[in-house]
Amino acid sequence: MPKVAIVGYGQTKFSTENSKIESVLLQCTKNLFDSTSKLNQKNIDAVLISTNNNSKYLSAILSEMTGIQPKISHSIESLCNSGTNAIVAAYSYIVSGLAEVVLISGAERYDSPGQILEWDNLRGEFKHPIFWASIFSKSYKRKYALTDEDLALVSVKNHKQSTHNPFAISQKAITIEDVLRSKKLTEDLRLLECSRPCTGGASILLASENICKTFTDHPIWITGIGQKTTSASFTKTSTFYDMESTKQAAHSAFQMSKQKPSDVDVMEIHDAFSVCEPMALDSMKFASPGKGIDLVKEAYSSENFKINPRGGLIGSGHPLGATGIAQTIEITKQLQSCAEKRQVDNASLGLVHNMSAGATSSTVLVLEN
Amino acid sequence: MPKVAIVGYGQTKFSTENSKIESVLLQCTKNLFDSTSKLNQKNIDAVLISTNNNSKYLSAILSEMTGIQPKISHSIESLCNSGTNAIVAAYSYIVSGLAEVVLISGAERYDSPGQILEWDNLRGEFKHPIFWASIFSKSYKRKYALTDEDLALVSVKNHKQSTHNPFAISQKAITIEDVLRSKKLTEDLRLLECSRPCTGGASILLASENICKTFTDHPIWITGIGQKTTSASFTKTSTFYDMESTKQAAHSAFQMSKQKPSDVDVMEIHDAFSVCEPMALDSMKFASPGKGIDLVKEAYSSENFKINPRGGLIGSGHPLGATGIAQTIEITKQLQSCAEKRQVDNASLGLVHNMSAGATSSTVLVLEN
Numbered sequence: 001m002p003k004v005a006i007v008g009y010g011q012t013k014f015s016t017e018n019s020k021i022e023s024v025l026l027q028c029t030k031n032l033f034d035s036t037s038k039l040n041q042k043n044i045d046a047v048l049i050s051t052n053n054n055s056k057y058l059s060a061i062l063s064e065m066t067g068i069q070p071k072i073s074h075s076i077e078s079l080c081n082s083g084t085n086a087i088v089a090a091y092s093y094i095v096s097g098l099a100e101v102v103l104i105s106g107a108e109r110y111d112s113p114g115q116i117l118e119w120d121n122l123r124g125e126f127k128h129p130i131f132w133a134s135i136f137s138k139s140y141k142r143k144y145a146l147t148d149e150d151l152a153l154v155s156v157k158n159h160k161q162s163t164h165n166p167f168a169i170s171q172k173a174i175t176i177e178d179v180l181r182s183k184k185l186t187e188d189l190r191l192l193e194c195s196r197p198c199t200g201g202a203s204i205l206l207a208s209e210n211i212c213k214t215f216t217d218h219p220i221w222i223t224g225i226g227q228k229t230t231s232a233s234f235t236k237t238s239t240f241y242d243m244e245s246t247k248q249a250a251h252s253a254f255q256m257s258k259q260k261p262s263d264v265d266v267m268e269i270h271d272a273f274s275v276c277e278p279m280a281l282d283s284m285k286f287a288s289p290g291k292g293i294d295l296v297k298e299a300y301s302s303e304n305f306k307i308n309p310r311g312g313l314i315g316s317g318h319p320l321g322a323t324g325i326a327q328t329i330e331i332t333k334q335l336q337s338c339a340e341k342r343q344v345d346n347a348s349l350g351l352v353h354n355m356s357a358g359a360t361s362s363t364v365l366v367l368e369n
Numbered sequence: 370m371p372k373v374a375i376v377g378y379g380q381t382k383f384s385t386e387n388s389k390i391e392s393v394l395l396q397c398t399k400n401l402f403d404s405t406s407k408l409n410q411k412n413i414d415a416v417l418i419s420t421n422n423n424s425k426y427l428s429a430i431l432s433e434m435t436g437i438q439p440k441i442s443h444s445i446e447s448l449c450n451s452g453t454n455a456i457v458a459a460y461s462y463i464v465s466g467l468a469e470v471v472l473i474s475g476a477e478r479y480d481s482p483g484q485i486l487e488w489d490n491l492r493g494e495f496k497h498p499i500f501w502a503s504i505f506s507k508s509y510k511r512k513y514a515l516t517d518e519d520l521a522l523v524s525v526k527n528h529k530q531s532t533h534n535p536f537a538i539s540q541k542a543i544t545i546e547d548v549l550r551s552k553k554l555t556e557d558l559r560l561l562e563c564s565r566p567c568t569g570g571a572s573i574l575l576a577s578e579n580i581c582k583t584f585t586d587h588p589i590w591i592t593g594i595g596q597k598t599t600s601a602s603f604t605k606t607s608t609f610y611d612m613e614s615t616k617q618a619a620h621s622a623f624q625m626s627k628q629k630p631s632d633v634d635v636m637e638i639h640d641a642f643s644v645c646e647p648m649a650l651d652s653m654k655f656a657s658p659g660k661g662i663d664l665v666k667e668a669y670s671s672e673n674f675k676i677n678p679r680g681g682l683i684g685s686g687h688p689l690g691a692t693g694i695a696q697t698i699e700i701t702k703q704l705q706s707c708a709e710k711r712q713v714d715n716a717s718l719g720l721v722h723n724m725s726a727g728a729t730s731s732t733v734l735v736l737e738n
Binding site for chain 2: 001052054056059060063069070072073076077078082085088089091092093095096097098113114226228229231233236252356357360361
């Protein structure tokens, strides 16, 4: 089976701009073309769109706007992990031989309809993500005797790191006191512990082994893929202090890539809320249960950028359909040693963790140099 | 590379019912499980949803409702050919080794937001599909000296055939006079020449060669796939009397399957409007340009069900996200010799043609016994 590489990317700054979804898609795609010099529209066999936006036929619209006439062309939606779902679909089109080169563009507006899962009536009126995040926070803190200060550190670290990411919505470092004094949304969740829905786009180009050297001297290989959906309602999950779908997705991704957590040099974690970062680290076995927070503390004190170098969702902003793609671009840059002030030394193996709706579904990707 | 088979299916009746999209998805999926006796939820590696509905996370919702915990799970949208796009994605997941068994459920409500392409301002106020269909009708009739009666026959044939399809919205045969006397929507298009948006669902199960015999004694193989998107606006197409995307998609599908038009025993054609059926027949080289209508006349007079046996979109109704799947189910039944009163004799090779937005994109599938 052919190997699949990441060979190009482009992003927009994440912001609160009131842009049309088509304009955001066009901009990140244009940025990809501008930074991938030998790329011609005729090379592209498939155009996939990752979004929660309600506009239809966006893949054909983006194709027309950019002069591409693809074979395969459609949108993909799975709430917050739409982006990595689109990357896995692209991988699959290439391995199956239906495509050699696939463009994926993900975009969202600040007012995305994907922010609230209308369906889940088990949640009663508590459909907004802050309610599951709040229950997770209470449960995780109680189970592992963590303090509000412990979780606040996730946000402090990621806000600090995002000051080195020119595409991030937050360009300002904050303190633990800032987090604890920010608006209390629920008993266990404050405003500065939440990622922020925003407007933004991210495009990535995947190619088969045969053709990848046309576009880059430094392809980054997708060597591990793991995905799992356990339910749609977080109220169906067995515990509120770990992430079953993330656990299974990571296990599959490590198995496929024949790697293990200790091999990972740099990682993007889906920190939709502060508690998600240590929980995901536990669930992927980077730490024993409850000890993920120690890795956060270590990364913060040693300033090593290993966890969420671009600032995570909390620092970068969370334009749903673009997030998984932006995460994957960051790991690609790290493995290409071109992550500027955020660069992790000698990074050769990276991981992306992207999830939806209270970790009811997760994607984990392993990328290698 | 592993071969991919269709091994199960389920449908709902197409209707004007005001059902929730989740209920329609559940019903067609339940019907698939009921008719695929050895199928267990644990067999299913991926759940794909085909729809234009604005609800999010439907694949996880359907999975939870039906007790499936898939690895891969997302929605796919490409207006009217969302269904075959989802089938091609499923094919690809299986060939690439990421999945062995994939469930695809497509559904739509009568008030689907996919009926009008809001984006295409080149059309001015003429965004409703009847306007491109009207221009196609005028152009095709003028180019090939066809009459209104000629095109009306497409609708008469398909309404007649749908009386043998228990899932079709129309259960009543009509005459050429009925068509010509029906409400004039534009100078060149009457109400009974149009397919009707409706509520309906269709589910299909794909499996790899290794496992397919678990679920059926009579797997139907997907041997040819062709897809093409030329633009998003039909006003960008070079002529209004043929379908460039359909031409290219058919060429690719025949090439992949090493078959040719004369090998095809039975076919589903995307007759969103009467003119589409002969135009698509021309474009796929079943007939020389302008002669597609002769095949329609021949099929009608010999009552052979070869073209759109279930009644096409005009007779069956057109629930956008379900249509491509329902078409593929019909060809599967024909090749399994279980299409009841609609059965074509000795059908061993079939074709599905599914398109979007004035034939700006097309999918063609070749299925074999």
